[in-house]
Amino acid sequence: MLRNFVTLFVLLMLAAPAQAAVKVVATLPWIGNLAREVGWDKVIVTTLVKPSQDPHTVEAKPSMIIAGRKADIFMYNGLDLEIGYLPLILESAKNPAIMPGTSGNFDCSKFVRVIEKHTHADRSMGDLHHLGNPHYHYSASNIVNVAEGISGALAAKDPANAAFYRNNYKNFASRVAAHEKKWRSANLAGKRYIAHHKMFEYMALDYDFFIVAYIEPKPGIPPSAAYLESLIELMNIIKPDGILVTGLSGQKEAEFLSQKTGVKVKTLPADTGAMPGTDDWISFMDTVINKLKQ
Numbered sequence: 001m002l003r004n005f006v007t008l009f010v011l012l013m014l015a016a017p018a019q020a021a022v023k024v025v026a027t028l029p030w031i032g033n034l035a036r037e038v039g040w041d042k043v044i045v046t047t048l049v050k051p052s053q054d055p056h057t058v059e060a061k062p063s064m065i066i067a068g069r070k071a072d073i074f075m076y077n078g079l080d081l082e083i084g085y086l087p088l089i090l091e092s093a094k095n096p097a098i099m100p101g102t103s104g105n106f107d108c109s110k111f112v113r114v115i116e117k118h119t120h121a122d123r124s125m126g127d128l129h130h131l132g133n134p135h136y137h138y139s140a141s142n143i144v145n146v147a148e149g150i151s152g153a154l155a156a157k158d159p160a161n162a163a164f165y166r167n168n169y170k171n172f173a174s175r176v177a178a179h180e181k182k183w184r185s186a187n188l189a190g191k192r193y194i195a196h197h198k199m200f201e202y203m204a205l206d207y208d209f210f211i212v213a214y215i216e217p218k219p220g221i222p223p224s225a226a227y228l229e230s231l232i233e234l235m236n237i238i239k240p241d242g243i244l245v246t247g248l249s250g251q252k253e254a255e256f257l258s259q260k261t262g263v264k265v266k267t268l269p270a271d272t273g274a275m276p277g278t279d280d281w282i283s284f285m286d287t288v289i290n291k292l293k294q
């Protein structure tokens with residue numbers, strides 16, 4: 001009898017489930033990618049926004065709320081980039097684990113040196129990004145800091161695997177550092193570009209190039225015909241090295257400007273997975289830099 005009990009106990013111990021994977025919900029593709037990079041097989045990642053979607057105009061869907069309800073950690077870009085759907089998801093998911101102020105509410109921008117913070121917020125003036133430029137996912141130094149933050153957040157939820165997450169973060173950071181050498185040697189310093197949206201400012205700082213004018217007169221505001229005419233005049237004088245757009249918006253205007261001035265359009269991926277060969281953050285950045293230097 002005793003032996004049967006012991007056998008049963010041993011069998012139960014063997015069958016005991018391993019620590020359940022941490023359920024991560026990420027708004028944007030690059031955030032989901034970083035969570036996988038740091039969490040590997042210890043996380044289950046659900047990404048809400050597709051690489052083909054413009055992150056500025058995403059709307060909440062029931063499936064996003066269901067994902068939020070089950071999440072252990074909700075990771076997002078922050079700086080109001082998700083203002084159109086994040087508050088609704090958090091409110092409707094009714095999941096105390098991911099509410100603001102808890103360890104399951106992970107704002108990636110808290111780990112970023114934010115640029116273009118405005119002293120007075122006024123969205124009515126047309127500025128989508130009054131809390132600062134939210135497009136820091138093109139910046140290696142900031143991305144590495146976010147990955148470190150993610151390793152801490154996963155460790156807080158799953159302390160038994162803290163060393164595993166830390167190790168994966170360090171591994172990622174050293175691979176990024178190796179690639180950064182290559183990216184820095186792409187000789188982008190001093191180049192001057194026109195851009196559709198204020199998307200590439202972090203990268204311009206990192207690699208010492210300039211965005212000299214924008215197709216949007218203000219972030220989120222489309223150009224008038226008169227504005228485009230003034231841009232053509234400017235471009236004919238300064239002869240920029242390219243017109244930068246993502247595959248998401250501004251291509252029509254960029255092509256128009258290109259026809260009028262002969263300046264080439266460079267279409268960069270807006271996020272990981274937006275173009276072939278950009279499935280993780282490092283290959284995404286490889287593609288961005290290659291397209292810039294072409």
Ligand SMILES: [Zn+2]
Nearest residue numbers: 056129197219
């Ligand atoms: Zn934007």
